[in-house]
Amino acid sequence: MSAVSQAQQIPRLAHTGRVTQLRVALSEWTKLRSLRSTLWSLFAGVLLTILLPVLFAAITSSHWGSMSPHERADRHPLDIALAGVNVSQLAIAVLGVLVITGEYSTGMIRASFTAVPKRLPVLWAKTAVFAVVAFLLMLPPVLIAFFASQAILSRHHILQISFSHPGVARSIIGGAVYLMLVGIFALGIGAIVRNTAGAIATFAGIFFVIPPLMNILPSNWNHAISKYLPSEAGRQLFSLTHDANSFSPGAGALLFVGYCALTFAIAAVLLVRRDT
Amino acid sequence: MATMIEAENLTKYYGEQRAVDDLSFTVQPGVVTGFLGPNGSGKSTTMRLILELDAPSSGDVTVNGKHYRDHAAPLHEVGALLEARSVHTGRSAYNHLLALAQTHGIGRRRVDELIDLVGLHDVARKRAGKFSLGMGQRLGIAAALLGDPSTIMLDEPVNGLDPEGILWVRHLLRGLAAEGRTVFVSSHLMSEMSLTADHLIVIGRGRKIADMSTDEFIRQASGGLVLVRTPQAAELEALLSGPDVTVTAAGPGLLEVRGLTAVQIGEAAAANQLVLHELTPQQASLEEAFMTLTRDDVEFKAAELEPEEAVL
Numbered sequence A: 001m002s003a004v005s006q007a008q009q010i011p012r013l014a015h016t017g018r019v020t021q022l023r024v025a026l027s028e029w030t031k032l033r034s035l036r037s038t039l040w041s042l043f044a045g046v047l048l049t050i051l052l053p054v055l056f057a058a059i060t061s062s063h064w065g066s067m068s069p070h071e072r073a074d075r076h077p078l079d080i081a082l083a084g085v086n087v088s089q090l091a092i093a094v095l096g097v098l099v100i101t102g103e104y105s106t107g108m109i110r111a112s113f114t115a116v117p118k119r120l121p122v123l124w125a126k127t128a129v130f131a132v133v134a135f136l137l138m139l140p141p142v143l144i145a146f147f148a149s150q151a152i153l154s155r156h157h158i159l160q161i162s163f164s165h166p167g168v169a170r171s172i173i174g175g176a177v178y179l180m181l182v183g184i185f186a187l188g189i190g191a192i193v194r195n196t197a198g199a200i201a202t203f204a205g206i207f208f209v210i211p212p213l214m215n216i217l218p219s220n221w222n223h224a225i226s227k228y229l230p231s232e233a234g235r236q237l238f239s240l241t242h243d244a245n246s247f248s249p250g251a252g253a254l255l256f257v258g259y260c261a262l263t264f265a266i267a268a269v270l271l272v273r274r275d276t
Numbered sequence B: 001m002a003t004m005i006e007a008e009n010l011t012k013y014y015g016e017q018r019a020v021d022d023l024s025f026t027v028q029p030g031v032v033t034g035f036l037g038p039n040g041s042g043k044s045t046t047m048r049l050i051l052e053l054d055a056p057s058s059g060d061v062t063v064n065g066k067h068y069r070d071h072a073a074p075l076h077e078v079g080a081l082l083e084a085r086s087v088h089t090g091r092s093a094y095n096h097l098l099a100l101a102q103t104h105g106i107g108r109r110r111v112d113e114l115i116d117l118v119g120l121h122d123v124a125r126k127r128a129g130k131f132s133l134g135m136g137q138r139l140g141i142a143a144a145l146l147g148d149p150s151t152i153m154l155d156e157p158v159n160g161l162d163p164e165g166i167l168w169v170r171h172l173l174r175g176l177a178a179e180g181r182t183v184f185v186s187s188h189l190m191s192e193m194s195l196t197a198d199h200l201i202v203i204g205r206g207r208k209i210a211d212m213s214t215d216e217f218i219r220q221a222s223g224g225l226v227l228v229r230t231p232q233a234a235e236l237e238a239l240l241s242g243p244d245v246t247v248t249a250a251g252p253g254l255l256e257v258r259g260l261t262a263v264q265i266g267e268a269a270a271a272n273q274l275v276l277h278e279l280t281p282q283q284a285s286l287e288e289a290f291m292t293l294t295r296d297d298v299e300f301k302a303a304e305l306e307p308e309e310a311v312l
């Protein structure tokens, strides 16, 4: 490190720029793409979204002959095509959490807030960049999953449904929108909880623990309450059928977006107030 | 617009713990200001308050006339190296600096320049989590200089650096001050500060103890100790003793005299025909001065604060 031993002049900066929301977004894009853990989470999400439907389609095809008519009636092509979404949502949620808690656990947040002391632009930029990346990255996999699983099933001439069938395109694209919203929701929780394990546990509690607990309730309570859960509301985005106990896709999506907004309102207030 | 840090009655509680206590000071441009205090005295907390990473319980602090948060381009105002690492361990040094630079529209060339400047060229693409303590400090210093800031604030920058690195930081700080920037640097190494800092702000238990030039600090703290070697120690001791003078035997034929100058002692001895073999005024080192000062403060505070805290 011989260059270090001489006293150097600090090269002057030709022009000085101010912090803008767009610049912070570019910075967050650099942060997102420069972490290996991020890339692995996204890769896992993509892979699960495609591979699980392909696997289920293959299993269904090979067992079709031995299935009872009742069993056959129970199968739905979209359930197969979107089977991966239920699993990859965990990968996306973990990533959403890590986008913010990773900064707290490493101390990076102090550097981020020193560069952008107003703080909120960081939260908005993180969310926007992550949302766009999550959606653009998950849209091809859900489409591929649909067409691939249909192709496998078509060899046995079973469970065929057209992409132009009412509600199918909405469900498939809705799957990608759902994954994006789950990621946003998880990011909001991460911003509130700040600790990786705590935030993932909170998310898992809301999405995977509370819903089955509803089954303990008397069924008329269960039906009345369950549809308001974030996971149930969000699920309407990618379920083809809707009944009296569930919201329409639009209403469900709106409610889920509402939950995200609420989470972010809390996160934003805490973000500017708390010591780092 | 004045380029400086101004703290006014800054106080910070963490729960019951008072980390910073009614601290007021000004850090001036053009000189290196050392920020000294024993462990847990509130140096790092004060620096976080300046950057508004933590909010003060009361009081106020501004940088270049504004709250840090209200500057349009904060990295051009203050470049800071914090005590705790502020780097994502999974990201390369290059991408870390790039992400910070991009918030202010600072280009990649600047990032490359600074990586070369701090000597991290060979490891710039490695994950920062794998960096040694010294490499981490260099990365932190690069981040602090990224925005060509008018104020540089470094929390124990030489911590973990090798002698060459320490020398480099010393030259760097002096150079930055010479360019007219405000340089505020905390350290545990008093000897290092005596070589680097023109001005000292000393705190103990979150309170300001001293705020003066480094020269004056050493002069005051030396306490006028004079070492006298004489074969007639008993006679000299009897002669010099007085209400404001303390004479202690430091060995056979060796006296330590406080309260009189070497000139006064020499003349008194000559007038009484006492033989002197040595007459040496002692310069206390910054280290000793610092310890004397903070020890007194801690004792003074402990005695005075106990009842007050009991009332609270």
Ligand SMILES: Nc1ncnc2c1ncn2[C@@H]1O[C@H](COP(=O)(O)OP(=O)(O)OP(=O)(O)O)[C@@H](O)[C@H]1O
Binding pocket: B014, B017, B018, B019, B037, B038, B039, B040, B041, B042, B043, B044, B045, B046, B083
């Ligand atoms: N985030 C925090 N939460 C609770 N207490 C804190 C926090 N930060 C600092 N403290 C307490 O405030 C006091 C001052 O700490 P600070 O780190 O500012 O001292 P320091 O002068 O930087 O010490 P050192 O020389 O060891 O770095 C300490 O008693 C410390 O325990």
Ligand SMILES: [Mg+2]
Binding pocket: B043, B044, B045, B083, B155
């Ligand atoms: Mg400290």
